[in-house]
Each structure stands twice: as C-alpha cells, then as structure tokens.
Amino acid sequence: MSILPFQSDCSELKARAFLLGHYLDLRRLDQFEPLATNPVVVAVSKHGYAVLLRSGAVVLFGVHSDDEAQFIQKLRTLVKEPLDRTEHEELILMIDAERVEGIERERLILINTDIARLQVIADILGKSVLLAEQEARVAAAFDRIEPLANHLQQVGRGGSDARTLIRHIGEALAIQQDMVGRGEVGDKPEVIWERPDLERLYLNLEAEYEIRERQLALERKLALISDTAATLLDLLQNKRSLRVEWYIVILIVVEIALTLYDLFFHAAST
Structure with a gap:
C-alpha cells in the first residue's frame, strides 16, 4: 500500500x-x-x-x-x-x-x-462531472425535441425534415457512447478488483453521488428522445412513400388518358 x-x-x-x-x-x-x-x-x-x-x-x-x-x-x-x-x-x-x-x-x-483510495474517489468524482455534462446536453436535446412532439400532437403530422430528426437520433447515441464507452459509468474501476477492501468505500460514494440513478434517468430520457425522433422520421418517410405512390397513380392515369386520346384521334381520322 x-x-x-x-x-x-x-x-x-x-x-x-x-x-x-x-x-x-x-x-x-x-x-x-x-x-x-x-x-x-x-x-x-x-x-x-x-x-x-x-x-x-x-x-x-x-x-x-x-x-x-x-x-x-x-x-x-x-x-x-x-x-x-x-x-x-x-x-x-x-x-x-x-x-x-x-x-x-x-x-x-x-x-x-x-x-488506491484516491483512485476510487477520483473515479466517482470523474463520473459525476461527466454525468453533469451529459445531463446538460440531454436537457438541451429535450428543449429541441419538445416542439416537434407538440407539433405532432396539435397538427397531427411531423414538423421537421429527415436530416434534423436523424441528427437528434445521432446525438442521443453519441451521449450514450460517452457514458458507456468514454466514462464507463456503469463499471467499477479496475483498482477495486485489485483492492476488494475498497469496494465499500466505492459503493458509499456511488450512492452519495447517485451515479446509477443518474445514469438510469439519462438512459430513460435518451430512449424517449430517440423514440420520438424515430417516430417522427417514420411518419415523414411514410408520408413521402404515400406521395410517391400518388405520383405513380397520377402518371398511370396520364398514360391511360394519352393512350385513349391517341386511340380516339386515330379512330376519328379514319
């Protein structure tokens, strides 16, 4: 030691x-x-x-x-x-x-x-400041996605383009990647495996700073942001698919009309 x-x-x-x-x-x-x-x-x-x-x-x-x-x-x-x-x-x-x-x-x-004790303390404090930054990012993301959800409720259709919605989904995935990959928020530090006598200290600090609770709250919010953006994107894509189908129907009708006109013109000329 x-x-x-x-x-x-x-x-x-x-x-x-x-x-x-x-x-x-x-x-x-x-x-x-x-x-x-x-x-x-x-x-x-x-x-x-x-x-x-x-x-x-x-x-x-x-x-x-x-x-x-x-x-x-x-x-x-x-x-x-x-x-x-x-x-x-x-x-x-x-x-x-x-x-x-x-x-x-x-x-x-x-x-x-x-x-080893200072490493355990640093692990918790580092996760806490990382979660604080992610919480601010998620709050800002909520502010951007909320008007889109309200527009869907009031008007009955999405009010944004596909690129914006994909950016919302990408932002949620990036925040999750930061928590899991960069911050290893849900993992115990390696020093705990070498010093199991410090696990109690780690668990006490984890509970004091509510690390797991904050992580779960962020994951729920990120899931809601992703689901909202994905739903709006599906509606937008369905709307575009329906529009394309109508274009096809119109083209078929025009083609039939031109064919009938051509037949009628030839019949009248003879």
Missing part, C-alpha cells in the same frame, strides 16, 4: 474534479511521471496530486489554486474536443485513522491517503 505524502499537519484535504473535454490522450504523458496507472496518478506540486481519467476529467487532491491553474494549463495539450463550459465537483476529505470511513456531514472520512 503506497500512501501519498501530503502536508504533515494536514488532516483535511480538498478534492476538486474538472471535466476539461471529451477525451484525455493519456498516451502523451511525456511531461509527467505516473505514480500509478488505471487511472493515472501524477504529482502536481510538493504536496499535491492529480488523477487523470480518459473520460476527459482530472481530479486534484491537495493542490493550491495557483498550482491548479498551471497544471490544468499544462494538460490542455492532452485534451481532445475541449468543452466551452467546464463542469466541476468538490469534496472535502478528512484524514483520521481512528474513525470509520464514510460520508459524514458532506465530508468523506478516510483512514489514510494511499493511492
């Missing part, structure tokens, strides 16, 4: 999580020396550390504000698709070897600051 050295007189630490972008390219860590992997832990200052997550989140432990800004600036070269608005989360850690680990009065009690 490797315990990270924070200030000797420090019994309270601040953990701050930031979602910087859609992806952190952890293959380009030449300027950092990892202290651990899966997820990556690096030193930030004499008494501060950071956990870097592939989801685009970084979680800082015991880092002063000046060092925090400089470190995040260094990370910018690793960030893919930076976000316009940075999501963040904060948690106070109380270090006390004599107490039971768990959440107490909005603080997390820890018996020590070994790397």
